[in-house]
Amino acid sequence: MVKDPKGRDKPGYDRHVFICGHKRDSGSPRGSCSAKNSLEVMRTLKLMTKNAGLNKVRVQKSGCLDFCENGISCVIYPEASWYTLDGSQEQLTRILEMHLENGIIVEDALMDISADSGD
Template sequence: MFVCASFRTKGEPKGVCHKSTIGLLPYIDEEILDRGLDVLVTSTGCLKQCENGPVMVVYPEGWWFGKVDSENAVDAILDGLEEGEPSQDHLL
């Protein structure tokens, strides 16, 4: 699972993803552990989806999610991952 952290080429964090996902990363990790999911979470550089940010990508499924800016959004995405279907509420 990739979570955009908006790091740019010069190493400066900018944008909506950086502001929103920094606080959510610990929650995402905790929820994955609590649910017993076999998922590795990695924060990334800018994924060039700023208008949809914060952005999360689930691979190998190739599911892109936007507006992942709350614990409720994370829960919906992880629920979908457990069910094998992407959460339609945040799917890009």
């Protein structure tokens, strides 16, 4: 077995954050999270997590999570909490301080796929 260069004794993280970075052509009916600035949001949360010293939390981009219309799509494990990120610093701060640091789900940021779009 190869010794881990970061000194970890087992694989995995306390929390694992996936933020969709998928891109579609403009005009696609489903849209895409990257068109909503998801990669910049992902980089911001990644830096916030690092600055907070949460070295057992991993933030990374994912491919399409298939809830495109409700993106920016984000899921955090192990709780399997699905969020719609609005791209605001305020929301990212709450997710960091509540969920990532203390395991408290940010209820008002959870993805709601029951809403009628009015179409």
